[in-house]
Amino acid sequence: MAEQSLKEKTAKGLFWGGLSNGVQQLLNLFFGIFLSRILTPDDYGMVGMLSIFSLIAGSLQESGFIAALANKREISHKDYNAVFWFSTGLSACLYLILFFCAPLIAQFYNTPQLTALARYSFLGFFIASLGIAHSAYLFRNLMVKQKAIAVTIGLIASGTIGVTMAFLGFAYWGIATQSIVYVGTVNICYWRFSSWHPTLSFDFRPLKGMLSFSSKLLATNIFNHINNNILTVILGKFYSGQEVGYFTQANKWNSMGYSVVSGTVNSVAQPVLSTLSDDRERQQRAFRKMLRFTAFISFPAMLGLSLIAPELIILSITDKWLPSASILQLLCIGGAFIPVTNLYSNLIISKGKSNIYMWNTICLGIIQLVTMLLLYPYGIRTMISIYVAINICWLLVWHYFVWREIRLSLFMALKDVLPFAVIAAGVMAAAYYITIGITNLYLLIISKILIAALLYTAIMWLSRSVTFRESLHYIIKK
Structure with a gap:
């Protein structure tokens, strides 16, 4: 009976996951076509040079805790709460560091315009930190349908704003704004669909039991992003x-x-x-x-x-x-x-x-x-x-x-x-x-x-x- 229940859950998850990802990529395709027709290769190159920094910062703020929470045998409010406040605090510190390092990034690529763009784009990973614990809750409980709805709403909202800004002549600022609006909208939906919400108690002791597992995932995710974006960095240089x-x-x-x-x-x-x-x-x-x-x-x-x-x-x-x-x-x-x-x-x-x-x-x-x-x-x-x-x-x-x-x-x-x-x-x-x-x-x-x-x-x-x-x-x- 239990095996049949798991089989049904898996089939249902695959169905909603497939439907969700199909819709998501169609939306990406739809808005991407409009943006690509309006913008130039140089505009995409500007944003592409910064992607590895945002992704590594995003891995640091998540720190492997989504997978750690999913693999935990027993879980409580304290576990989610500790992850929420840790991710939020760490991402705020990371944003400040990257804010002051933006001129160095621009100097590395010999592109002065990257300073302002970097400081603006990096806001996205800070906003994303506010939904990490909620994402883990939905993931652990196989709430694939709810995550699918959240992502779809986020893509429609962000794509509309990105295309509008590009059409009005904001160039690469439109792509950067699109990313920020996307993570913000998805997080609002995650908060709406999740029955768990944070409380003002700063107890980080639950993290100790997850650190040995999550810290390795953190290092792995950072190298994954380096692996996936190494060509962009070398090409940019x-x-x-x-x-x-x-x-x-x-x-x-x-x-x-x-x-x-x-x-x-x-x-x-x-x-x-x-x-x-x-x-x-x-x-x-x-x-x-x-x-x-x-x-x-x-x-x-x-x-x-x-x-x-x-x-x-x-x-x-x-x-x-x-x-x-x-x-x-x-x-x-x-x-x-x-x-x-x-x-x-x-x-x-x-x-x-x-x-x-x-x-x-x-x-x-x-x-x-x-x-x-x-x-x-x-x-x-x-x-x-x-x-x-x-x-x-x-x-x-x-x-x-x-x-x-x-x-x-x-x-x-x-x-x-x-x-x-x-x-x-x-x-x-x-x-x-x-x-x-x-x-x-x-x-x-x-x-x-x-x-x-x-x-x-x-x-x-x-x-x-x-x-x-x-x-x-x-x-x-x-």
Whole structure:
């Protein structure tokens, strides 16, 4: 009965997570197209240079406590309250530090305008700190629907304001304001949907029990942000703002793609895997099922995005962004594997092995940093190709640690993932060659999408894929 209840909760979470992330990325796409048509690559480059500082500050304020609260066996008001006041106080201190360091950041990039923009943009992570405890509450209780509603409202409000400001000539200030409005709106919704609220009692003793776990996640998240943004930093230092803008635009589209899959799975993976942490056999079965579902969605979605990248860029945001299309095609190959990597890391965290998660990510970050610094004279595309290859190969390292925890062999993992990857790659290659003679861009992109979708669906149906049939059954049922 309990297993059936957990299965229903997981299916419901995946459904709402998938629906939510699909809607979110459509909204991102809608507003992103308007912004990209109005703004220039230099505008995006300005904001992109600052992203790593905001993300690292955001990791420091969150300090891994969301995952720590989700993995705690028993939890009380004091635990949430301690996290709330700690995050708020720390983020206020971090904002003051970054406020006075803004001229140094501008000097590093040789861009004086970044001083004022940095001081304004960094307000976003301070505002975000006010919703960390509430986000943890919703996450722990698998309130995926409520989080989906909050994010959707935030995207609509912030996107409208961002596009309006860009149209009125505020340039990169519109992008910065969009981010601030987004986190503010989402936090208001989190407060509304959560039955927990902070009280004026400053007892930080509950943090002691979480620090050994959360501190490792903190270090890991910082290195994750460094790993994901190292190219932006190096490009900002050694290349022009325009080239940073092209990369930022391509990376945004890539992120929108894999976030649909990652967000769907991540909304339930860690809470569900944590629930099963005492039963290795059940946990392995649940993990393999999630792994198949992730591969089933991720590879056709991301390789499909790579297939239509040139037409999509030209038709949606005009040919002034065409140089970003080839960058997007490379990033999408790596993007297909990111949801799989995220699922592996969720399993490690659910077993309480935050130290493994931390050192694995740090080692990857160091390798990427050294490699990118050595490769920057050889051009952006060489750097991106090697960056993608390193991330894909590192999956073998993640798998080793998963094998140690739940004895999932490499053969079984490849059996779960490889068929979907090979079929998706073959389908995209077939769609490309079938449509190679079409010159009309509208007809070309529609033909590629229809042919790829029909071929992939047909192969899934004829091969009697269990994952495909279960997903189809659940959608029809809903």
